[in-house]
Amino acid sequence: MxxxxxxxxxxxxxxxxxxxxxxxxxxxxxxxxxxxxxxxxxxxxxxxxxxTKDDLLAAAFDHVYAQTGRRMAAATIGKHGLAALRAYCREILPLNDTTRDEARILVPFWHKGLTTAHLAARHEHAIREFRTQLQHHLTEARDAGQVRTPIPDHDIVGHLITALLGAQITATLMPHLETAHTLTAQLDSFLNLLTHP
Amino acid sequence: MxxxxxxxxxxxxxxxxxxxxxxxxxxxxxxxxxxxxxxxxxxxxxxxxxxTKDDLLAAAFDHVYAQTGRRMAAATIGKHGLAALRAYCREILPLNDTTRDEARILVPFWHKGLTTAHLAARHEHAIREFRTQLQHHLTEARDAGQVRTPIPDHDIVGHLITALLGAQITATLMPHLETAHTLTAQLDSFLNLLTHP
Missing domain, CATH: 1.10.10 (Arc Repressor Mutant, subunit A)
Incomplete structure (x- = not known):
């Protein structure tokens, strides 16, 4: 046989x-x-x-994206509003060996994405999904009276995405400057700012 | 001759x-x-x-860093506190052709920096300088009563750096999602949040 x-x-x-x-x-x-x-x-x-190696890079990105998504789903079970928003963001931040390894895959992916349209499109699709989820948790947080800032939702969601992507750089290239502790403190401080009217 | x-x-x-x-x-x-x-x-x-091409990449990074520094110095002349902080950050954000081109040099630099210690060290040196300047303007803004949030300075400076680096990714890989307009709005919203006690 x-x-x-x-x-x-x-x-x-x-x-x-x-x-x-x-x-x-x-x-x-x-x-x-x-x-x-x-x-x-x-x-x-x-x-x-x-x-091609680019095909493998695309598959590696999909793998990281799916793995992050599964962690996000697990981390937000039973959570709502600001607590869900925080738990969701923490699964993107490079706070441990697993997520730092993911960051080391994301950076080459971004590099290739600058000149390879189908990789950039894949990335944009993933980010749009993250934005939808962030907006969902933010809306819950607004409805529950947890988030009271008059700053538009669009700016908050865009800012969170930008900062979460930037953290992939700071955590991998400057581990002396940004640690799990400082990245968590920055996220918590930002979320704290949103609670003020 | x-x-x-x-x-x-x-x-x-x-x-x-x-x-x-x-x-x-x-x-x-x-x-x-x-x-x-x-x-x-x-x-x-x-x-x-x-x-080597890596030597040239290091020189290209130094060039971008020096060019950004000159723009920052020019943009902050006569400005203090929050206005200086805003003007300073705007020179890092990829808001026009010049700064978007700089972002397209930064991303390959980060990619190489992940595995080339002397490039990562160069980057960390530049970021430490940016942090010092951001802290200087933030201190001025605190002293002038413009920034009143109890969030620690360390978190604000770290968050700004992380978001400014992340914007290099969003502006180049997702120009449909993040434009000069949305990146400016996000910066202004964040600075606005800092003014609340």
Whole structure:
């Protein structure tokens, strides 16, 4: 009987290996050969699944996005308004090894996205989804009287997204300046500012 | 008489050509040959000035940093406190063609900085200088009674830096979502929040 290959499972393993490799070595050193070795496959075994490294980067981004989304869903269960907004944002912030590794995948993705339209489009889709969710929790917080600032919602949501993306840079490039502690304090301070009328 | 070459001038021209090329084509397509052609020199003419592309990227970053610093100095002349803080931040935000081009150099720089310690150190030095200046203007704004929030200065300065870096991503990767108008509105809204006790 021929060996049955579970192609979906193999695809998942390759993406996970790519994420680990990119986070550890950086994008330039993470060649297809290195990623194949990390996944435990022979060189060339990736080609049927990802014909270019850009395809693999796109899949790695989707993986990070889905993983972040699952954490957000779990972290906000039973929470509403400002507490949900805070829990949601904390899952994007690079506060631990997992999320710092995600940041080390996001930065190369942004770099490639500057010149590769389909990667930029993927990113914009993800950010639009984040914005919708942030707006949902913000509306709840307004309705509950927790957020009382007259600053427009649009500015708050845009500002949160911008700061959360910027934190991917500060936490990975300047770990001496920005730590889990300072990034959390900055988020809490910003949310605190929103509670004042 | 042999032709006299002004090496400092040539170095400046090469850096300017590198910045234009990286901003236009992206980092990967901006080969030493393409940058030499942009500067009007023969292939190989860059080598005596920059032996590697990373050296050129470091010089391009220094150029952007110095250029931003000169704009900040000019924009804050005669301004104090919150007005100076606002003017200072606006020179980092990608609000026009010049600053959007700077953002397109910063993103590849961050990407390389993840795996190249001397580039990350250069970045941290620049950010520490920005933080010192932001703190200076914030202290003035506190002293003048313009900033009245009890949120710690450290959080405000850290948050501003993080948001300003994040704007380099949003403005270049998602120009449909974040424009000069929305980025300015977000900055003004944040500064407005700081004025409440």
């Amino acid at each position: 021929p060996r049955v290959v579970d192609h979906d499972q193999r695809r998942v393993e390759i993406i996970a290996a790519a994420c680990r490799t990119i986070a550890r070595t950086g994008w330039d050193s993470a060649t297809m050969a290195v990623i194949a070795a990390e996944a435990g496959y022979a060189n060339g075994a990736l080609k049927p699944y990802f014909s | 042999p032709r006299v070459v002004d090496h400092d001038q040539r170095r400046v021209e090469i850096i300017a050509a590198a910045c234009r090329t990286i901003a236009r084509t992206g980092w990967d397509s901006a080969t030493m040959a393409v940058i030499a052609a942009e500067a009007g020199y023969a292939n190989g003419a860059l080598k005596p000035y920059f032996s």
